[in-house]
Each structure stands twice: as C-alpha cells, then as structure tokens.
Amino acid sequence: MTDAQTPPASGGRSAAAGHSSGVIATGDQARIEQRTLVLPPDALLAAIPDEAISRLNNLPATDSHVFKGRDDALAALRELPSTGTGIVAQSVRGMGGIGKTTLVLLHAHAYLAAGRGPVWWIDASSTAAVTAGLASLAVALNPVHGALPLDEAADWAVTRLQGRTGWLLVFDNAEDPADLRPYLGRLSTGQVLVTTRRDLAWQDLGTSLRLETLTPEASLSVLQEITGCHSDSDAATLIELAEELGHLPLALQQAGAYLAQTRTSAESYLAQLRSDPAGVLAAGAPGDPQQRTIAQLWSVTLNTLNARDPHAVTLLRILAYYAPDPLPRHVLTPALPTPRAVDQALGTLAAYSLVTLTEATVTVHRLVQTVLRTIPEPAPIPEPSGLRRFLRRRKPTPASTASESALSLLHGAMPSRRPDDVRDWPEWQTLLPHMQAVSGHKQGPGMTPQLAMVLGQASFYLGARGQAPEALPLKERALQITEAALGPDHPDTALRLGNLASTLSDLGRHTEALPLKERALQITEAA
Structure with missing residues (x-):
C-alpha cells in the first residue's frame, strides 16, 4: 500500500521528498508492505521551464566526423512525424559495425538543433537499462524523482511525455522487444527510434529501416x-x-x-x-583507447550468441570458410543432428544480423568470416551422424575443425552426376566459389584426398564449359595435394597427371603436356 501526502507549505521547490516504510504481519502469515512517500507540492511539475524542455538532452558526441553514403536513410528519419500520428516506433537494424548508432546519433543532434525536444538517449540492452534510462529522464525533468524507485520514476517520465509532442527517445542497442513493449504502446505523441543488431519481430512495434554496407x-x-x-x-x-x-x-x-x-x-x-x-x-588508432574495433565488437556478439545457441556458433564458424557469396542452405543440412536444428541455428544468426538468409541461400559478410577465422576454436567440432553419411572415400573421425567440416559438407553436396552433365551446371556454378574458397584454407592431413577430389571435380566442370585457363590452377593444386599425400607412384597421382595434361593440351601447351602423359602411363602400367 502506498500513500502520497503533501506536507505543509515549506518553501516550494526547496522541500525534499520524504520516504518511510514498514511491514505489517497478519494472523494468516500474510505480509503487507506499507510505504509513505511525502512529496513537495510541485513534485509532478518539471524542474525546468517549459520553454527549456525542448533543449533538454543527454546526447553523446557524434562518434564519427566523416559520414557518407547514408543520405537516403537520414532523409527517411527526418520525414518521421513527431506530433502524435499513431506511429509507435522506427527500428534501425543491421549487423554490428554497420553504422546504426552513428546514423541515429546524427539524426538526434539535427533534431535537437531544429528546436525540438527533449531528446533522450537510452541504453536498451536490458529491461533494467531501459527502466534506468527513463528514470534518468524523470530526474532531469525534476530532481525530486531521484527519491522514487526506478520503475515509478520511469512511469512518471512516460506520463510526462504523453502530455506533450515534439520529443525524441532513442533506445540504443535493443536486444529484445519485450524490454520495450511496456513503454512503446504508451509513447505515441513524439518520435521513438530503436537501434538493434537483431532482426527481431518488431513489426507490431512500428516500422523498420535496415542498413546495408556502403557502396x-x-x-x-x-x-x-x-x-x-x-x-x-x-x-x-x-x-x-x-x-x-x-x-x-x-x-x-x-x-x-x-x-x-x-x-x-x-x-x-x-x-x-x-x-x-x-x-x-583488433588494433585501434594509437592514443584512442575508447575507439571500438571490429574484433572487439564481434567477439562480444559471439560470446553472447554462444550462451544462447551454441549450434549457431558452430554453423557460423563453418560458414567462415566459404566464399562471401550465397551458399545453398542444403549444403549445411548434415552439419547438425537434425535439419530443424540447422534451420533454428540459421534463424538465430539472421536474428543477430550475422548472416543474410533467404529460403534457399545463406550469405556471410567477408569481414565477419575473417574475424571468425582469427578467433581460436574452443574445441574440435563433433561430426553428427548426418554429416558422416556425406563423407565419401573417407573414414569418419570423431571430430573436425570448422574448415574440415566446411570441406566435408561441400564434398557431400556435390551433384551426383558427372560435372559435364549440363543439367547440373547451375548448381556447380553456385558451388564453385565456395570450392575455391575452402581450398585456400589449411586442412588437416586426413582431409587432403577429399580436397583433391573437390578441386578435381570443380576443374572438370570448368573444363567441360571450355574454361581451361580457370581449370588449370585447380588441377595443378589437385595433383600437388595427391602426390604429397599418396606418393608419386599412386594410381590417383596418375589420374591427376592425366587430367592436368589434358587441360594443358586444351591450352595448346603440348610440350608441357607430353611428359605428364608419359609419366601417367608409366605409373598405370606399373600398377
């Protein structure tokens, strides 16, 4: 039970708020908390003149002196109404480092310079942070609210904003719509902006603006x-x-x-x-310890993600070894125990704006891949039974690194028909950049025959399409890997020699092709 009383006249604003509490125990063991909060006569009024409220703000300085390529996004924010039209909130979404906070911060400073306000910046990373941010607004409007519990001060701030228009609230780095939902439905007479790295279901809370990389x-x-x-x-x-x-x-x-x-x-x-x-x-400019770096930003995101969904981190580490091009989702199907687990993990990655997801493909930004490859893996990635079904010509091992898993998955996803079958050419073309990317990363000794197979099939496809110059380096690499792994006299080495000789002949380099053909014939006859 809470009682609010007004004390005798005591000099207006100089009066301080009083607070007392007690607990009443009844015979049936119920406990009733009784609090008495004594407020001065003007506690519900602003501590600053009404005309000064429009200048009230807590905006940090802009974090970038150079801002390019976002004119359309800034224009979209400028066009948002701020006089109570029923639009509840505008969310600005995108991956970490895309510039969400910088964009909204520039807009907020311009908004304040236009004579509108108050403009208040609130950390929205948790429910407690949101409540504290709104409570700080209440205290800025009238310091007497510093004596109130945070939730009550926050409610007072929301009520105060409901009574005027032209204000702007920014909820920065929101993690969960549930943290904002108690307030957003009541904040419709001004402008509300939400920045979030998470591609969450904000549809019922307002409209969204998604930022992409710069041109x-x-x-x-x-x-x-x-x-x-x-x-x-x-x-x-x-x-x-x-x-x-x-x-x-x-x-x-x-x-x-x-x-x-x-x-x-x-x-x-x-x-x-x-x-x-x-x-x-990981290195910022010397003398600027406050500068955020890409490695710091995404390391924090990765830790958060690992606590929420370890399967998502497993997939993300595997995706780091493919090309930054759309990868068919079916390639990843055997990576986790069930296809549903894969779908859920990809959904989590998309929710954190770490991948771009469609019904058929998944794409990862090249710098996300680079950062992930620099972060040590905690332990080898277990190979689920689904992945083992796709491992051809290789005895399954109990665990693999992310790069080895990426190769195995790609190897298992290759079309079953020969690469010169034109019906599969669209699929080969989609997989080709990922084959080339995976081949550029270090693989364990047990993976070399599989890597040679992937390179050989990719070069076969390129040769069938008449792209001998593109096929040549892949066949050279396949021969090098096979000879190092199996020896110079192995039948598979002979196969690679013959394939390379064929491509050299297609390029008109017959004098280079002849000794390779002769050597391949010698190995075959000896075998």
Missing part, C-alpha cells in the same frame, strides 16, 4: 576524408582496401583512423591485414 564510391570517400589521401595514385589502393574490409562503416573508420594517426601507407595496412587479420582488426 564502393561511399567507402572510398570515407577513407579519403579520414586519411586526407585524395590523389588518383592513392585511390586504387584505397578502393582495394575498402573491398577487403567489405565496405563496412566501422571497419573503414577503424582503418582510416589508424592510417591517419600512424602515417602508415594504405599498401602497408592492406598487406598487414591480409597477413595478420587478427592483429590488425
């Missing part, structure tokens, strides 16, 4: 503005660096700040990124 032109502009390198000679390397970073805004900011601060050349940074991605992606 190559915008990425180049970001790097040029931060580094000051505007010459044509610099542009080519910066374009290559932007491509390597996957046009992700935070990664571009991180790289640009490092280049500007250390006076490092873009060529040197790009070389380091390729040779030591773990070290480069």
Whole structure:
C-alpha cells in the first residue's frame, strides 16, 4: 500500500521528498508492505521551464566526423512525424559495425538543433537499462524523482511525455522487444527510434529501416576524408582496401583512423591485414583507447550468441570458410543432428544480423568470416551422424575443425552426376566459389584426398564449359595435394597427371603436356 501526502507549505521547490516504510504481519502469515512517500507540492511539475524542455538532452558526441553514403536513410528519419500520428516506433537494424548508432546519433543532434525536444538517449540492452534510462529522464525533468524507485520514476517520465509532442527517445542497442513493449504502446505523441543488431519481430512495434554496407564510391570517400589521401595514385589502393574490409562503416573508420594517426601507407595496412587479420582488426588508432574495433565488437556478439545457441556458433564458424557469396542452405543440412536444428541455428544468426538468409541461400559478410577465422576454436567440432553419411572415400573421425567440416559438407553436396552433365551446371556454378574458397584454407592431413577430389571435380566442370585457363590452377593444386599425400607412384597421382595434361593440351601447351602423359602411363602400367 502506498500513500502520497503533501506536507505543509515549506518553501516550494526547496522541500525534499520524504520516504518511510514498514511491514505489517497478519494472523494468516500474510505480509503487507506499507510505504509513505511525502512529496513537495510541485513534485509532478518539471524542474525546468517549459520553454527549456525542448533543449533538454543527454546526447553523446557524434562518434564519427566523416559520414557518407547514408543520405537516403537520414532523409527517411527526418520525414518521421513527431506530433502524435499513431506511429509507435522506427527500428534501425543491421549487423554490428554497420553504422546504426552513428546514423541515429546524427539524426538526434539535427533534431535537437531544429528546436525540438527533449531528446533522450537510452541504453536498451536490458529491461533494467531501459527502466534506468527513463528514470534518468524523470530526474532531469525534476530532481525530486531521484527519491522514487526506478520503475515509478520511469512511469512518471512516460506520463510526462504523453502530455506533450515534439520529443525524441532513442533506445540504443535493443536486444529484445519485450524490454520495450511496456513503454512503446504508451509513447505515441513524439518520435521513438530503436537501434538493434537483431532482426527481431518488431513489426507490431512500428516500422523498420535496415542498413546495408556502403557502396564502393561511399567507402572510398570515407577513407579519403579520414586519411586526407585524395590523389588518383592513392585511390586504387584505397578502393582495394575498402573491398577487403567489405565496405563496412566501422571497419573503414577503424582503418582510416589508424592510417591517419600512424602515417602508415594504405599498401602497408592492406598487406598487414591480409597477413595478420587478427592483429590488425583488433588494433585501434594509437592514443584512442575508447575507439571500438571490429574484433572487439564481434567477439562480444559471439560470446553472447554462444550462451544462447551454441549450434549457431558452430554453423557460423563453418560458414567462415566459404566464399562471401550465397551458399545453398542444403549444403549445411548434415552439419547438425537434425535439419530443424540447422534451420533454428540459421534463424538465430539472421536474428543477430550475422548472416543474410533467404529460403534457399545463406550469405556471410567477408569481414565477419575473417574475424571468425582469427578467433581460436574452443574445441574440435563433433561430426553428427548426418554429416558422416556425406563423407565419401573417407573414414569418419570423431571430430573436425570448422574448415574440415566446411570441406566435408561441400564434398557431400556435390551433384551426383558427372560435372559435364549440363543439367547440373547451375548448381556447380553456385558451388564453385565456395570450392575455391575452402581450398585456400589449411586442412588437416586426413582431409587432403577429399580436397583433391573437390578441386578435381570443380576443374572438370570448368573444363567441360571450355574454361581451361580457370581449370588449370585447380588441377595443378589437385595433383600437388595427391602426390604429397599418396606418393608419386599412386594410381590417383596418375589420374591427376592425366587430367592436368589434358587441360594443358586444351591450352595448346603440348610440350608441357607430353611428359605428364608419359609419366601417367608409366605409373598405370606399373600398377
């Protein structure tokens, strides 16, 4: 039971709130908590003049001095009504590092500069954080609410906002719609923005704006503005660096700040990124300990995800070894105990904006893949029975690394007909970039025959399509792997020699093809 009383006149705003409590025990062992809260006469009024409320804010400084390629998104936010039209909330979604917070922060500063407010920024990572953020608004409007429990102060802030228009609330980094649901239905007289990395079901809470990576032109502009390198000679390397970073805004900011601060050349940074991605992606600009880095951001996300759904992390680590191109979902079907488990894990990854998911394909950003490959795996990934059914010409082992699982799954997903059967060419073309990507990563000794098989089949497909120049390096690699694993006189080595000789002949390089054919014949006759 709560009683609110007004004390005798005591000088208006100088009066402090009083609070007392007690517990009443009844004969049937029930306990009743009784609290008495004494408020000054003006406790329900704002502590600042009404005309000053429009300038009230707690906005942090913008975290980026260079902002490119988001004009359409900013325009969409500017067009949102703020005078009570029934639109409850606008969510801004996207993967970590895509620039959600920066976009909304710029919009919030512009909103405040236009003379509208209050503008209040709230950490929405948990229910407690949301309540505390709203309570802090209540205290800013009138310090007397600092004596109230947080939930009551938060409710007062919501009630206060219901009585006016033109305000803006930002719920940043929301994890769960349930954290906001108690408040959003009551906040319809101003503007509410929600940033979230999770692609959750916000449909009943308002409209959504999904951010994608920047265009190559915008990425180049970001790097040029931060580094000051505007010459044509610099542009080519910066374009290559932007491509390597996957046009992700935070990664571009991180790289640009490092280049500007250390006076490092873009060529040197790009070389380091390729040779030591773990070290480069974890390093911010010297002297800026507050700068977020891609490695930090996604390591936190990965830890959160591992606690919620370990199967999702298993799939994500496997996906890190494929190409950043759409991968047919059926490739992953044997990766977990049941197809339903795969679907649920992919849904979790999509909910965290770590993959792009369609009914038929799954795609991972190239920089997410790079970061994942730099994070040590906690333990070998168990091979479920479903995966073992797809392992051809290989004795199953109790566990595999993520790269080995990626190869095994791809090997099992190859079409059953010969690669020169045109009916399967669309599927071969879809799998080809992933075959090339997997072959570029280190595999365990027991995986080499399987890797040679994948390369051989991929090169067979390319040769059947008349793409001998593209098939040649794959056949050379298949021969190298097979000879190292099985020896120079093994029949499989002879097969690889003959295949390579055939491709060299197709390219008109007959003098190189002849000794390979002769050697293959000698091995076959000896066998």
